[in-house]
Amino acid sequence: MPLRHPQLNEHGRLRHLLTIEGLPRELIHHILDTAATFVGVSDRDVKKVPLLRGKSVFNLFFENSTRTRTTFEIAAKRLSADVVNLNINTSSTSKGESLLDTIDNLVAMHADMFVVRHAESGAPFLIAQHIDATRGRGHVHVVNAGDGRHAHPTQGLLDMYTIRHFKGDFTGLTVAIVGDVLHSRVARSDIHALTTLGVPEVRVIGPHTLLPGALEQMGVRVFTDMRAGLRGVDVVIMLRLQNERMRGALLPSAQEYFKHYGLTQEKLALAAPDCIVMHPGPMNRGVEIESAVADGPQSVILDQVTFGIATRMAVMSILAQS
């Protein structure tokens, strides 16, 4: 096992963004501070800054996600980068080309940054370590845009930006993450970010079939009763429940799930009065959240989308400078 985290360079600066786990608190705040400077850019008439002019950002999506790809594309374009979108599950791998051969070819096209989405946990680590080991052509930065169940660091960072925006300080908060933690890369990234930033109580709420064992060792309190888990919380992060979870033996039905783990106004009333409601999107209304809450005054779900662009601009600009 390498001693240095593969996402940091020899000076401890960010070379790739692969996971929030192990990122120093100061570095997270630096990213959030940088994001704050970009929030205004999107409100201007000319929504562009020239920080990545002449750079090529390749969106490598081995798993489809229109929304995440679009937000990265917008962020890169607002930094004046050239953007190339590749949906690789439909092109080269089906022709039998190996993942690392694909990467070697794209590196040879003089990419500056890869934004990688992959269905398998750890795939962006493999890509980043391969690039660092071969070092053939320049230094391509890798941004993890979601790998399997493992991590979605830019989502975690934009969630932290949102919480900081509305709550100011992390050190007095109680935050609850509700739903399918087992399959959620967002939950893992949020847990690492929240514990690193000093949130004293992080709760996860869900049925045992959707909670991995050994979760407490990540520094969270586990609740299976949503009402008990929501009591007094300042932030609720709802997780998306994919329909395919209903097909196996994890859950009996969407109806029963909604009854016990769906966020309703009635349940939200148990939280602190100024509790904010977050969701990484896309939402399943009536499965994990009711419309009255999603569209209600405590919802900051659309703010998350706006801040997501600024956060991704911050990550890309910091990487381009390292």
Place this chain on the structure above:
Amino acid sequence: MRLSVLNGRVVDPASGLDRQADVHIADGHIVAIGRAPAGFEAERALRADGLVVAPGLVDLAARLREPGFEYKATLESEMGAALAGGVTSLACPPDTDPPLDEPGLVEMLKYRARGLDQARLYPLGALTVGLAGEKITEMAELAEAGCVGFSQAGVPIVDTQVLLRAMQYARTFGFTVWLRPEDPHLARGGIAHAGEVAARLGLAGIPVVAETVALHTILELVRLTGCRVHLCRLSSAAGLELVRRAKAEGLPVSADAAVHHLHLVDVDIGYFDSHYRVDPPFRAVRDREAIRAALADGTLDAICSDHTPVDDDSKQLPFAEAEPGCTALELLLPLTLKWAHETRTALPAALARITCGSSAVLGLGDEAGHLRTGSRADLCVFDPEQHWTVTRESLLSQGRHTPYLGMELDGRVRMTLVDGRVVFER
């Protein structure tokens, strides 16, 4: 051919022999340890000063990848790796392509191995046709062709009735059934030990109950049928406790663990290093300690290499997509010595787990794993102190993937003898 191995530290784990002595060999057998017989004149004298002279190692699980996977490894490359690792007898599991489920395939493999004239090959036949878990094989025919036991390799039998019938049939002829205990449903989709590391890395878990539930089933069927079963690749503390109790009860079972599992745990996966992708998965520290304790108290009879050559294209993939397994024939001895050193296990007791212990599991008796007057002159002569670094270039196996790449180990084979012939020298 007569030769003498002079002044080595001669260790025979079965008898407890451990002393400085000469070993004299004639016509493929050991004729004396210590003073040469009257009139004995060696044609060749091999100096073994500072070296250990042990029985050739006996490995219970070495995948040679023939037939079917010659792009991963060949009989030539892997038999060469065996000798370089001091292994002179090895059992190969039947998960080839096609699987070893017909006498003709086994005869062909034995014929090819004989042609190479190197290590002794003991094939395990498939327990069910095509390893599909539906129809039992012609075990008696396969045994005549040279199979020493019957196995499903890593493919579990889903239908418990088929497993029962297979064990009843094997019992009829006194054959041993080799099973790796893993419930296929509980392990489904899993790629790493279900624990803190898998939860953190977002890897689907294989829980310990996948092993214990399967063990409960197998042990109940052993009670019912009286079939002798060898339990392969135990990985968990809870599983070993079940085996310990089964042995205390007097059930006809034996058990092994893979040599890597004496050392590595799930935390070692690090940042998704696919070299650590193995079946069964590396588990928690307490499981590793339980494996070590089980070797000490005899719950585990043997350590095996679980040698699995994997080609680069199948390994350089995201963790979940990478093919499980690692090359290990050449690491069996140094990793066994490392365990012995760390646990202060005496050398003869440590070597017993890779010589006479594994020979007994195979039912070979004196045929392998022993070093005494009259036994076959299969020897492993090694320098226990020699320090070396594991690199792709240092390995003869065609499989170059092991968690130990780049690491330093002590203990290197210097000479390997089969039937009194020097077949490997370094």
